[in-house]
Amino acid sequence: MNDNRIVERLNRCFEYVQSQDIRIMEVCGTHTRVISKSGIRYLIPKEVMLLSGPGCPVCVTPETYIDMALEILNLEDVILVTFGDMIKVKGTCFSLSDKQAQGSKVTVVYSPEDALTIAAKNKDKLIIFLAVGFETTAPLIAVTVKLSNERGLDNLVFLTALKRMEPAIRFILQDERSKVNAMICPGHVASIKGADHFRFITEEFGIPAVVCGFESQDIAAGICVMLEQLTGKGHIEFVNLYKRCVSFSGNTIAQCMINEVFAIADGAWRGIGIIRNSALVLNDKYEHLDAVKRFGIKIERYSSPVNCLCSEILLGLKLPYQCSLFGSVCTPEHPSGPCMVSSEGACAAHFRYGGDRKNG
Amino acid sequence: MCLAVPARIVTIDEIHAWVETMGVRQRVNIQLIDSPKPGDYILVHAGFAIEKIDPEHFRFLNDTLYEMFEGTENE
Amino acid sequence: MDEKIKLSHGDGGSDTQRLIKNVFYKYFNDSIPNAMPDSFVFEVGQGKHAYTTDSFVVKPLFFRGGNIGKLAVCGTINDLVTAGAIPLFLSVGFVIEEGFSTEKLHIIAKSMRDVCKQTGAKIVTGDTKVVERGSADGIFINTSGIGLVSELYNSRRAVPGDEIIITGGIAEHGTSILIDRYELGIKTELESDCTPMCCLVNGLGENLKHVKQMKDPTRGGLATALNEIALEQGVDVELNEQSVPVKSEVHGISDILGIDPLYLACEGRMLIVVEKGCGEKVLHHIKALDYCDEAQIIGRFTSGHLGIVYMKTFIGGKSIIPMLEGQMLPRIC
Structure with a gap:
């Protein structure tokens, strides 16, 4: 398998990544899972953080x-x-x-x-x-x-x-505390809604956004393209790398x-x-x-669990290991919060497949 | 969030089709696809075909990725 | 007409006698021509013996490539094989739900007999109970087995550098069960790998000396079995994703359902720890054995002493492979 071309180019981008932290968010649970399982975090420098947004229903x-x-x-x-x-x-x-x-x-x-x-x-x-x-x-x-x-x-x-999906992405990017520098767009939502549906991320918020497929190479390629844009090796633009399954208009x-x-x-x-x-x-x-x-069910008002950092984790403000419940009170067997519930939740994926601490 | 796999349509039976993925055949609903035909490549999510896959882009999935990926270089 | 099992088939009276005679003696009489005794008597003789037991409650009872009976015999035989033992004698206990089909019972007993014939193991004693409708799910089977341990096999601790072989494609049993359990409307040639693995003890000859440990990756699959070995030995294991044999159908079904084949059961595969430097040589001999042509060296013990399993991935990354938590269910996301 000739993955080397992607990995080599990915390695080359790291030379341009100086000491600044770069936060790349993906908003699709299946992406979270692929990233964890393929061990991509092991291949990238600690300055580049891969965050999991609210993408698992x-x-x-x-x-x-x-x-x-x-x-x-x-x-x-x-x-x-x-x-x-x-x-x-x-x-x-x-x-x-x-x-x-x-x-x-x-x-x-x-x-x-x-x-x-x-x-x-x-x-x-x-x-x-x-x-x-x-x-x-x-x-x-x-x-x-x-x-x-x-x-x-x-x-x-x-x-x-x-x-x-779109209102959730806006919700994250509009948050003043948001530190997201680039966004991996959910490939299969894009299959339905069209790649264009996510163009606003680049146009309104000025950050790189790439529609990615679900093989580890797809994601590595996406990360590479975004890093190049962020480090000045390319101009910031919206890219669809999942053309095989995602058309312009869906x-x-x-x-x-x-x-x-x-x-x-x-x-x-x-x-x-x-x-x-x-x-x-x-x-x-x-x-x-x-x-x-x-x-005629009465819908109760929603409030989130005590001490659970899921809200901040979903928003890309905190990493799973920074939560006091992570791995002790909250495990995949006994999940306290949403990120531990699904096997693709940020915390569950991290618990299962590990990864660099810094990268969550 | 959404798990989907590529498959090829083998036979069509009104609103359903038998499709094949890696030697496995399953019956899926094809009502979301515009004029599906045997031989078409589709993306399957939870028992439904959700989008056609461009045969030009299908081949081995990676070929297209490499082409597009390399197309982004030096832009 | 297919006679149904009644409570009276389990009360020890004439119906019980008839059931035993018509079904169980019919298939299990190779060793004891006239009667299956309450106790089977045999001489222990020279050497070390292995003794094991297992209960089988699989759902569905009949699956592609086997049924609960075949599984019950293979399971116990394979447990004996992990100790380097050739199976000699088996016991079998049936717990049957009232209303169960006698025809099905015949099929189950026949496939148990077939595995025994193939391996030389003998079912020498047994028991039947019938429980009220609703108290069991069709049929449950317990088997136990005694085997003679090969003098060539010497189980010992793994050290860094020791190599790990799997004797064939993973997850084929677990995947088959999933298809049938969820009535997925999936057509595939895939079958359970349910097979007795005695050939490893019989067929490896002198090479058995290089084997340090064997484990059958059943419940929880390859990932769980490797974790158990790593923990037990207190040595880290590196698994090489690219060399793990997975049939394309298994890939297809696990992709469709969103399930990781590393966690799906094998019932006719063995994980074999081989001393450092002997991997290729032993692999060569294993590949020549029945059902083992897909065997591969899939990993090795490394210098870490945390007892964790990690995988070198296709793309060159590294990820930790934990034990299975909770149940595997088809998912959409």
Whole structure:
């Protein structure tokens, strides 16, 4: 495998990196995971810090959402259908797997379409699908909602916590404390929304931004391009290095599907709080399929856990090891905060795959 | 945040297709793809095809990366 | 018609006798033609013996490339192999849920017999219990085994420089189980690697002298097994990502589901620690054995004494490989 070209050029950039700290943020959990697992941190100097932003839907889903799901499980004849990611995420006190151990019916699926099959097979039961994800997953949920409606499956409802990436990135870059010097853009959100969707990062905030794929070489190439821009070897511009899967304007069918089924609303982000216009909720036409409306659940106000630095870590202000809970109270087995919940959360990835202390 | 893998469409069955990734076939929903055809390369996320992959850019994934990457040098 | 197992099949009366006669004697009578005794009597003789037990509760009971019966026999045989032992005698205990299919029981017993035939191990005693519907999930099996330890095998501590061999592609059992457990609508030729590994003791001959330790990477996969070895020995392990054999189908499925093959179980592979400098020589002999043609040297013990496992990655980086925490589930992110 000829990775040398990238690694060699990456090494050359390090000569230009003087003593200044450079903070590169990625806002996609899968990027976090690849960075950790491929040991890229080992290849870069300590001045270059790779930070993990709020890019994992599981991590940023608030405790109150899990609490709602747990409350619904108290009803009779209910099957809760979810992606595997959500199983061990703790609500205020308990997770879905805790509830499963008590006898509640929780089914893990790979595709949202499986919820349709389960609903059709269990007409006498109520099926709740936990619809989490960013704009990559939202179109899939939209298709599932429409198919469910067309097929008259009135025993299937959706508990949504779908998020939009762009408001979260703005939220980070607008924060005066933000020390982010460059941004690796989420490749698969870009597949749907188009590379252009992230151009604002460079145009409005004047920092390098690169749309990256998910091989370790993709990320190494992205880091290299951004370092060259930051050290004056290239001018600062927006670059798409993931052209094989990301076009300029994205997947328009998928975008239409999102617009047809969802409306934009304010969203609660675990560890951060409310970000304006950052959520996708079922629109008027489909609100009869919304679990919150169907059950008249009261949504509680969101507040983040005590002593947990997740908010600062997600914002790139702190590193996992700087949190007093990290590795002691808070581990992947017993996660206190969002960054430890998903295997791609900044803390969990760091706990699993290690990396230079300085680099978090 | 979003796990997706490249695959090639083998056969199409209305809103679904059998697609192949590294010797593994799976059935995915193709409603989000514009005029899918057998032989097309697509990106699969959670049982759905979410975007076509440009065959020019597909080949071995890295070739394109190297080309683009080298295109950014000396700009 | 497929007769269902009833509670009376476990009460020791005539139904029990019939079940034992029709199913278990039919397959397990090689060594004891007429009756399986409550106790099997044998002479211990010369040499060292290894003795082990394991219980099997796999779901699904039937998976691509095997079933719970095959797994129960292979598992115990492979545990004996890790001690450098040739399996001699096995016991088997069945806990069957009321309503279980007799036809399925036949298939399970037959595949247990087939593995025994292949390896020369004999099932010499057994027990059957039937529990009420809902008290078990189909069938549970416990096996125990006694084996004769090869005189050539001398288990000892690893030191820096010792090499680590895996006898074949990883994660094939774990991946197969995942596909069937989550009804993923995936079509693939991939099968579980569930296999008895006796050939390592029988077939390595004098080369067994160079082997310092063996471990079967079952639950928790290669990563967990390597961590256990590193911790036990108090020596760091360096794993070379590029040389770990992973079938393309395993890659495909683990990419689709977002699961790391390093953590998925093998049921017919062995991790072998070989003394420094003998890796290539031993590998050459291992590759000639049954089911071992994909064997590779995947890493070595290094000078660190923290007992950690790290991996030299494709791109030239370094990452720590911890033990498995929690359950592996398909994920979207």
